[in-house]
Each structure stands twice: as structure tokens, then as C-alpha cells.
Amino acid sequence: MITKRDFHTLFSLVFARHRGATHAARIENFYGPQASGYDAFRWRILHGRSELYQSLPVNAGEVWADFGGGTAQNFESIAQFVPKLSKVHVFDLSPSLLAVARRRAEERGWTNFVLHEADVTSETIAETLKPASCDVTSFSYSLSMIPNWFLAIERALEVLKPGGVIGVVDFYAARRYPDSPKQVQSWWRRTIFPIWFAFDNVSINPDYVPYLSERFETIHLEIKRVRLPKTWIYVDYFHFIGRKK
Numbered sequence: 001m002i003t004k005r006d007f008h009t010l011f012s013l014v015f016a017r018h019r020g021a022t023h024a025a026r027i028e029n030f031y032g033p034q035a036s037g038y039d040a041f042r043w044r045i046l047h048g049r050s051e052l053y054q055s056l057p058v059n060a061g062e063v064w065a066d067f068g069g070g071t072a073q074n075f076e077s078i079a080q081f082v083p084k085l086s087k088v089h090v091f092d093l094s095p096s097l098l099a100v101a102r103r104r105a106e107e108r109g110w111t112n113f114v115l116h117e118a119d120v121t122s123e124t125i126a127e128t129l130k131p132a133s134c135d136v137t138s139f140s141y142s143l144s145m146i147p148n149w150f151l152a153i154e155r156a157l158e159v160l161k162p163g164g165v166i167g168v169v170d171f172y173a174a175r176r177y178p179d180s181p182k183q184v185q186s187w188w189r190r191t192i193f194p195i196w197f198a199f200d201n202v203s204i205n206p207d208y209v210p211y212l213s214e215r216f217e218t219i220h221l222e223i224k225r226v227r228l229p230k231t232w233i234y235v236d237y238f239h240f241i242g243r244k245k
């Protein structure tokens with residue numbers, strides 16, 4: 001059922017303003033008006049997030065850095081485990097989404113949470129976290145919102161310890177001739193979806209999976225198809241879990 005808050009979020013989404021002189025300004029103009037309804041609404045359309053966070057190989061006492069972590073809702077799926085982590089660093093450009101994350105951490109008593117309003121492609125990341133200081137990094141539907149996504153992956157590599165883990169979930173588009181038959185997509189899917197999502201400032205790039213596979217040792221790669229609620233539209237997303245070589 002569509003609630004009043006859903007309607008408001010949907011309205012903000014459809015009439016979202018992507019205006020602003022910088023990426024940070026465009027992001028906040030887009031997310032600011034939707035921040036209060038973000039969790040409930042996105043939970044139904046951004047699939048595979050809980051599965052990714054639950055399946056990452058992470059141990060008690062380790063340090064996790066979430067890149068483009070937004071409201072930090074994904075940590076709800078491992079809520080019992082969160083207090084056992086030494087630190088959880090959440091980086092995001094949107095102060096409105098981070099305010100929701102801050103409230104969540106306070107309500108949950110997650111004193112190990114550190115929230116950073118920062119661009120994950122900037123050198124600030126390397127200044128905030130020492131090189132090779134993290135055990136796990138994650139990107140949940142954030143690569144597709146970061147123009148220099150390859151630089152964001154390089155920042156994650158910098159802060160990961162050797163043998164550290166990266167987990168990524170995002171929309172999937174295939175190259176015309178992908179490496180494996182499992183990665184093939186029809187012309188229609190790999191052409192129409194990137195164009196459609198681009199209206200919402202989401203760039204679905206066919207190079208995500210090849211780039212991640214090149215930079216990390218692949219532990220797990222899976223492409224899944226899911227139906228958007230209340231529609232006959234199916235979208236593809238991928239899970240990538242890799243280890244720093």
C-alpha cells in the first residue's frame with residue numbers, strides 16, 4: 001500500500017532537483033526533501049542489500065568503512081553484530097541522510113559508529129582513515145551515484161588491509177560481450193535501463209563488474225533479477241564480494 005509518506009517521497013523523486021554547482025550540492029538537493037521517507041521507500045526498490053551485509057566475511061573487533069552509506073539502514077540487517085565491530089565509518093555527501101544515520105546510531109546505542117560528511121573520491125578519505133586500516137569496505141547502490149566511481153574503488157583499496165574485503169551491490173548492466181555467459185544481458189536491458197535510470201541521476205555502468213574483478217580477487221559474483229513492486233518491470237542487480245590482492 002502506498003502511504004502518505006511514500007507519496008511524498010515518490011513526488012520528491014519524480015520532481016527531484018538535480019541542480020547545483022557541485023556534485024555535493026546536487027546530491028543534497030536530491031536527497032534532502034526525501035530523507036525522512038528514504039528508508040521505507042528505498043527498502044522496496046533497492047534489493048539485495050541485507051543479503052550482502054549478512055554475507056560479508058567480517059569478524060568481531062574489525063573495522064568497517066561504508067562508502068556512500070546514506071542513512072546506514074543496511075546495518076539494521078546485522079544489528080546484533082554491529083556492537084561487536086571495533087568501528088563503523090559511514091561516509092556520505094548528504095547531511096540530510098547522515099542526520100537519519102546519526103539518529104539511528106543514537107537510538108541503537110551504536111557508539112562505535114563514526115559518521116563523515118565527505119566525498120568518497122576525495123583525498124579526505126585517506127586523511128580520515130589511515131592507509132591499510134580497514135578490514136571491510138562496502139558500496140550499496142552508491143557506485144551508481146558517484147560520477148568518479150572508479151576513484152571511489154581506488155580509495156577503498158587504499159584504506160583496506162591486505163586481504164581485506166569489499167562488498168558491492170548495485171544495478172547491473174552488461175557489456176556487449178561480457179567475460180562470462182552468466183553476465184550476458186539482452187540489448188534491450190543493457191540499453192534502456194541505463195537511459196531510464198539516468199533521469200534519476202543514477203549511472204548504471206557496464207564496467208563496474210569488470211573493474212572490480214580486475215582490482216580484487218573475486219570471492220563471490222552473482223547477478224540477480226527482481227521485479228519492482230506493483231509493476232511488471234524486472235531489474236538486474238549484482239553482488240560482488242572481493243578480497244584485496
Ligand SMILES: C[S@@+](CC[C@H](N)C(=O)[O-])C[C@H]1O[C@@H](n2cnc3c(N)ncnc32)[C@H](O)[C@@H]1O
Nearest residue numbers: 068069070092093094119120140141142145146
Ligand atoms: C542510492 S543511495 C544509497 C545509500 C545507502 N548505501 C543505501 O543502501 O541505502 C546513494 C548514496 O551515495 C551517496 N553519494 C553519492 N555520491 C557520493 C560521493 N561522491 N561521496 C559520498 N557519498 C556519495 C549519496 O549521498 C547517497 O546516500
